[in-house]
Amino acid sequence: MADRPSDPEGLEKYIERNVQELARNVDELSDRVHPRKAAKRGAERLKEEAGQVARAVGAMVRPSADGKAVDDEEAGGGGLDKRLVLAGVGVAVTVTALVLLNRRRKRR
Numbered sequence: 001m002a003d004r005p006s007d008p009e010g011l012e013k014y015i016e017r018n019v020q021e022l023a024r025n026v027d028e029l030s031d032r033v034h035p036r037k038a039a040k041r042g043a044e045r046l047k048e049e050a051g052q053v054a055r056a057v058g059a060m061v062r063p064s065a066d067g068k069a070v071d072d073e074e075a076g077g078g079g080l081d082k083r084l085v086l087a088g089v090g091v092a093v094t095v096t097a098l099v100l101l102n103r104r105r106k107r108r
Contacts, residue, residue, distance in 0.1 A: 057085055
């Protein structure tokens, strides 16, 4: 309360600054909870996570010098079999989809 001015003109400016700050806060909150924008942020996050998964799978399935993926048999047994990696990715995608559907049903 000590920072609030006592003269009428100063008080009007103080009130105007607070009104503008509150308006910015309300705009920011409405932007955060707007369904379309929230969905867009979720889609961007999903794309980013999918990119991370793709990079991780790419690191597991090492490319050879000619650009083809190296099978476990060709690599001397040191890496993962492509089929195993693809099956794991398929399971992960399926489980993620089921979890998301379950959450959506619970919200309704």
